[in-house]
């Protein structure tokens with residue numbers, strides 16, 4: 671088996687990197703310099719025609735989209751390591767629901783806030799009303815997550831899984847730019863702390 675992981679630090683690749691480290695599978699890393707435009711080079715576009723990180727090549731098959739990679743890695747390696755429910759189980763259904771929710775529903779809201787507030791985007795394309803509406807949705811979604819995490823320590827099943835990796839990575843990044851009083855969401859705050867203190871997360875941050 672061979673896995674090659676294409677990444678840039680502090681990007682959408684981080685959660686895949688964290689998943690790979692948690693799983694402990696052997697893989698080769700290729701670091702791209704996004705500022706230098708490595709993602710637009712023909713050899714990389716042959717792997718990900720979107721010109722974005724992360725990308726993964728597993729036994730010669732290229733993949734893009736970090737969510738797809740985490741689900742694939744979970745299905746293939748996660749159950750044996752206790753980091754992903756068995757395919758076909760009720761917990762697997764729950765894992766899919768929470769991991770897709772984190773990327774599509776919560777992630778969609780996070781990006782709406784980002785596009786409408788960040789100075790990465792031109793002032794004329796930012797809309798304060800959109801940002802405000804998305805901000806309220808974000809807090810409502812944090813409330814949903816908090817309900818889930820009042821009691822259970824992790825999102826699915828009895829222990830930490832790649833569902834926690836995917837969602838904690840996205841939310842951790844979001845909270846560096848969106849100011850929220852997290853004392854209102856103590857279940858989420860304690861879960862984020864539990865997840866990000868893990869050695870695999872610390873190793874990825876240093877990479």
Ligand SMILES: N[C@@H](CCC(=O)N[C@@H](CS)C(=O)NCC(=O)O)C(=O)O
Pocket residue numbers: 680681682683704709721722723724734735736737
């Ligand atoms: N939905 C994609 C997003 C990938 C993405 O937007 N990657 C950014 C870094 S966070 C990128 O490579 N940007 C480089 C560019 O657009 O030139 C995923 O989750 O894999």
